[in-house]
Amino acid sequence: MTVTPDMQVWSGRTDAAEGQSALRWHQWVQPYASEQAPGVTLLGLASDEGVKRNQGRTGARQGPSALRKALANLAWHGSTPVYDAGDVACDGAALETAQQHYAAKMSEMLGRGHLALGLGGGHEIALASFTGLADHLRSQESKPRIGILNFDAHFDLRFAEQSSSGTPFLQIADYCQAAGMDFEYCCLGISQHNNTQSLFDQAEKLNVRFLLDRQMQSWNLPGIEAFLQAFLSTVDHLYMTVCLDVLPASQAPGVSAPSAHGVDLTVVEHLVRLARASGKLRLADIAELNPSLDQDARTARIAARLLASMVI
Template sequence: MNEIDMKLWSGRIDAGEGELATRWHQQVRPCSADVAPGVALVGFACDEGVRRNQGRVGAVEAPAVLRKALANLAWHQATPVYDAGDVGCPDADLDAAQQRLGQRVAQLIAAGHKPLVLGGGHETAYGTYLGLAAAYPDKTIGIVNLDAHFDLRESAEASSGTPFKQIADLCQAYGRPFRYLCWGVAAPSNTRALFARAAALKVQWQPDTALTEAQLPQRLAELDAFAASVDLVYLTIDLDVLPAAQMPAVSAPAAFGVPMAVVEAVATRLAGSGRLAAADLVEFNPRFDQDSHGAKCAARLAWSIARQWQP
């Protein structure tokens, strides 16, 4: 765990506007043992899984960039927000890094916080889930993944393409139900082997073409039903689910994608449901950002989730 770098939290101050004009950099505090429950930001500064998956590396830099993007946003939150520092992977030992992330997520939950993890590649998801599984050993955890990819690949080593297969294997080993909903799937980007595995694991999925704004009411009703069928929900947003024009800064930009308005609506619906136990935003790659378009989209989603979330 790296030390918390609060220097990232800086920005504009509207001194003449009073306390209603504050911004995130004026409100976010370091996460310590004596703070009241709130939303805890924890970075997973890692893209080792992306490298192993033959993707474009750079997501290791995302947590710091996303904090800077959040810093100057207007403060509308009723719930406190804390910075809980970063978990890194400096030695390319991804398994150990995921275990450390899981331990940190479990610690934050035990302290009453809602962990919002800033990845990192989608290998982040296995670490986040490990923390949830440790914190809630007797609960059924439903996974909602907004993603162009199933990330169910079978492989000898963990990568950004394997996290949900790893979770499925973990659930089988411990006799836990594997409840996985994946929305935004791009058929050209997933092999028939992945579709077959999704079917075998009884994954509930929708293609990117079924997640338009016109179809949103139907999708939200399905989302509510899924959330009601489990004890807790874990939301993971792979930012490559967004159209490339809205999110260019990922390893694999989407040719079609799911509109930002739909992604935000799904995220805020879950955040306000009372069932969301943890969330993460993954695959943001600052090296391919254009005029901070990607950072602004990702920060908007984090802002929206935190605004709706109650500890």
């Protein structure tokens, strides 16, 4: 299990003749160190075990590296420092250990004033991300009001004996109950045909706010914005997670469970920016990037654009 960043992945085109205003991400990102000024810090969870346990198509372990490669050549338009803290790797089947280690690293970075961005990996990253944020905030306030905004075709509220990519939000609900915190979960892009009635029942029991994929279309954008703003108004801190299978399979083929319907990138990106503009975003991640299934790196490019929209 390592967290040492491989800075060699940050390479790409250099337009030196155009001056310092022609920078790309690979020329801006620095390796993370504890003494640096606060900025945006990337941390990967290189794991396939959660997807494997959830009976999905494996390959997401290589997601963090593929996402960095897609980010590297994007034009840089900001001024905020960006750091790479490397990856926490899941060794064999030791997923729970990897999640705990990842959560601790996230909590440390948040404590140093960074906006933390996670790179997946399967959606088991969500439990680790939320735990890291909650542990950090609970050191400052007894019952922080944390909102979870998930762009996803699935609720991921499954019950299982072990942690998986299908269980994180039920596990988070259990964490909140044990900590005396409200479970504030909003899921946008749910596929009715890919979630059983028992999952809808579980969502109702837990007071989950959600919109179906067929409601998440551009013709309904004012209604979606109002729905999201109403949710954001109820929380003080925001954890945002994007499961790439929320997108149509034509846009995001490189995922464990491609969506027949999905939500268009233009809608998802707009809402990601809206959530970021709330000023409440503390931590975000991108999940379910599977390079072994990705055609022409389409999914990785979309993931990079969405992550960049959380920064710039």
